[in-house]
Amino acid sequence: MGLVLVMLAIVSGLCTFAILTGLTPITPTPQVVITLLSINGAIVAAMALMIGWQVLYLLKARRHGVPGASLHTRIVASLSLFAAVPAVIVALFAAVTLDRGLDTWFSERTQSIVDSAITVAESYLSEQGDIARNDIEAIANGIAQQKSVFENDRNLFLRRLATISALRSLTAAYLINQSNKRIEASVTANRRVTFESPSDEMFRRAAKGELVVEGPINRNLIRAIVKLKNFDNHFLYVYRSVNPEVIQQLAKARAEKAEYDKLLGQRTGLQLTFALMYSGVMFVFLLAAIWLGMWFADRLVEPIVNLVGAARRVSTGQLDVKVDVRKGAGDLANLGSTFNRMTEQLQTQRDELVATNHQLDERRRFSEAVLSGVSAGVIGLDPHGVITLTNRSALRLLSIDRATLTGKTLPSALPQMEPLYRKACDSPSGNAQGQLDIRVGSQERNFVVRVTTERSNEDEHGYVVTFDDITELVSAQRNSAWADIARRIAHEIKNPLTPIQLSAERLRRKYSKEIKSDPKVFDQCTETIIRQVGDIGRMVDEFSSFARMPSAVLETNNLATVVREAMILQKASLPEVEFTSEFPEGRIEADFDRRLITQAVINLVKNALEAIEARQEAGDDNGAHIKVAVSHHDDKVQIDIADNGIGLPKENRGRLVEPYMTTREKGTGLGLAIVKRIMEEHDGRLELHDAPAEFEGGKGAMVRLLFPRKAKTNLADVSAAEEKPKVKA
Structure with a gap:
């Protein structure tokens, strides 16, 4: 279309x-x-x-x-x-x-030429008209004197009129009587000249005595008429011929002038x-x-x-795209053919890459399966120390997500491991090993870390970092060692304590009345011996209690009730301390050893009181406040004990749960160690935190006990099951 x-x-x-x-x-x-x-x-x-x-x-x-x-x-x-x-x-x-x-x-020159042609012709006609005017005037004057001849001898009058007309080169001359509209006399130069009557206007003007001359209109003749004197109502009417070519040129010039003016308009x-x-x-x-x-x-x-x-489709991954190549399209056809070859090569290369990636994925999944089954943490590093691989155990042990580690350098992500990594880089063998304390969340954990390099002939090769959490192992070893020491101390110290105490009491009873010089000093000394022996005895009892920690007998109880009962005794004995509690509505059923949990709560409350006293001794007497909260989350129960005491140190906080590790002058360092042993018996854990912000503005400390609601093995049920066959027997 x-x-x-x-x-x-x-x-x-x-x-x-x-x-x-x-x-x-x-x-x-x-x-x-x-x-x-x-x-x-x-x-x-x-x-x-x-x-x-x-x-x-x-x-x-x-x-x-x-x-x-x-x-x-x-x-x-x-x-x-x-x-x-x-x-x-x-x-x-x-x-x-x-x-x-x-x-x-339409220029002025052209207009002047056109106007000049008309002017020349009109000037010629005007000249002929003037001649005719003069001739008719002269003839009229002569005829006016010939009236008697006109009336008496017409032939003579006609001859004279013909002579005068010939002398004046007139074409024709007529004597007209207007009264009867008759030609009284006429003279013509030749027979072809015909008479054309003057118009009424010419008669009217001539009757007034005017000599009327009229230019050529349809013929090449100039006409003139005048009234004769001495005649009654007679007029002389003459013709003078002009050059016909002049008339034709004048008509043509006028027509062209009219056309010219028309075009100009x-x-x-x-x-x-x-x-x-x-x-x-x-x-x-x-x-x-x-x-x-x-x-x-x-x-x-x-x-x-x-x-x-096609390129856009290729960018979306459709490498099987082809473009139609038109024959005879020249360079565009070559471009289309080149594009088709390129897509074919890209598709072939992609298929090869997909196959290779499939193989790599299979190997990677195999490696991940192997690494996921390893309890130790594994981190892979490229030659520049950037983390490229982490297994599940590494993320679990460090309590961190994969995105936080992957793509970062080992020194920036885990600065605690940087010394061992540098040592491995500087070592000819490329290996380094050591124990590191790393903070995981709010706890200090002890790790054994080994850095090794991959075996490769290339100048640049990566490293593998393996590590394992040995916190519990080290703690168990220390607890075992301290328990053995505690048994020895309790045995070696407790034996002489009784004789010393008995001897001091006997000395006071027997010699207090006999000593006359300074008896007050004697009483003070014996009282000090007895009191210090009592303190040492209580310390030995704690050693014995730590060394002979009994196994927990797990029974289903209401945890809220047990903790509430443990708090009643403390509230009664410490009226100056503000105790607040937070318990959920209803029962919190859990499997635990009632006696050991009570002991753990009492120990933590005592530690809280000692922390408050330490703050008050430092000059900050802002009141004593202890808060105990019990809650449950999914399959675990939780006991939080917070105080507004002096708080916990930031450094080596994790070692406070080790035996004989204390920051107070009078402490034995066994309170938290015993509580930790109790949590281990319940397959739980002990956590040390700063006081939450909503409690006393975040001043003080908070200890959290966390253990499962349902025990993996209920020892009480096992004992009952063992006793049933005996009853039947």
Whole structure:
């Protein structure tokens, strides 16, 4: 449809040009011009609508990001500009040329030439009229004296009139009686001269005494009429012939002058008509050129658009994309063939990479399966010390997620391991081993760490860091050693304590009355011996209790009730201390040893009191406050005991649970160690924290006991099961 319209537009434009330039037999009349303008206008409007629709489609496609739309728009704009600029330049040049040409046609010089031709002819006629005027006046004066001859001898009068007419070169002379409208006398130069009656206007003017001269109208004759004196209502009417060529030239000059004046008046309309016709033809060819440019752009951009669309599909992973290669498309065909070869190679390489990655994934999954089954933590490092691999045990032991470690260097992620890593890097063997204390959450954990390098012939090779948490093992070893020491101390010290105490009491009873000099000092000394022996005895009892920690007998009890009962005794004995508690509604059933949990709560309350006393001794007497809270979370129960005492140290906080490790002058260092042993018996753990912010503004410490609600093995049930067969027996 578009091609047909363009061909029709071109044919219409050529026909219009041919008609206007006179190359066809069709005369460019106003009706023809209007018809041509209408046809060209309709074609221009149809082509403008067609091109406008295509332009809107292009702009819409560009706005929606259709592949190639932007390039298509730029090419169409460039081709349209290349077509429009020359057309506009030619239009301006034609308009200027037409205006200059019209200026030449209608210049003052040309007008002067046209006017001069008419003036010359009119001057000749005016001269002949003056001659005729003089002749008729002279003849009229002569005839006025010949009235008697006219009346008595007409022949003589006619001869005299003929002689005078011949002398004056008159073509004809007539003596007319207006009363009876009759010619009284007539003289003609030849027989071809015919009489033409004067008009009534000429008679009227002549009757008034005016000599009337009338120039040539339809014939090459100048007519003149005058009333004769001494005659009754008689008029002399004469003809004088002039050169007929002058009359013809004058008529032609007047006609051309009229045509010239007409064209001069139509100059603006002529320019407007030319502009409309030229604009119509110009727009026809211009829009045809634009449409052809758009058609060419479509043909040019189509392979590029196909390449862009295929490239986008390739970017999404569709490597099986092919573009149609058109024969004879030149460089674009070569580009399409090259693109197809590239996609084939990419697909082949991707298939190979997928197969290789599949193998690597299988190996990685195998390695991860092996590493996930290892209880020790494993961290893989690249040659630059960046963490590339971590197993589940490493994340569990460090209580950290994989994203926090992967991609970071070992010194930045785990600065505690940096010395061993540097040592391994500097060592010829590439190995280093040692024990490190690392804070995990709020606890200090003890790890054995080993750094080894992979065996490789390359200059750059990575490292493997393996580590394991030996906190419990070290604690168990220390507890075992301290328990053995405690038994020895209790045995060696407790034996002499009784004789010492008995001897001191006997000395006080027997000699207190006999000593006369300074008996007060004697009583003080014996009292001090007895009191210190008692203190040592209690310390030995604690040693014995730690060394002979009994196994927990787990029974199902209400934990809230047990803790509440343990607090009653403390509240009664310490009225100056503010005790607050937080227990959930209902029962908290759990499997635990009632006696050991009570002992653990009492020990923690005593530690809290000692911390408060230490704060008060330091000069901060802000009151004593202890809070006990019991809660349960899923399958675990929790006891929190917080105080507003002096708080816990930041450094070596984890070692406070070791035997004989204390920060107080009077402490034995066995309170927290015993509580930790009790938690171990319940398969739980002891946690040391700072006081929460909502409690006394975060001042003080909080100890947390956390153990399962249901024991893995209920020792009481096992004992009962063992006793049943005996009963039957």
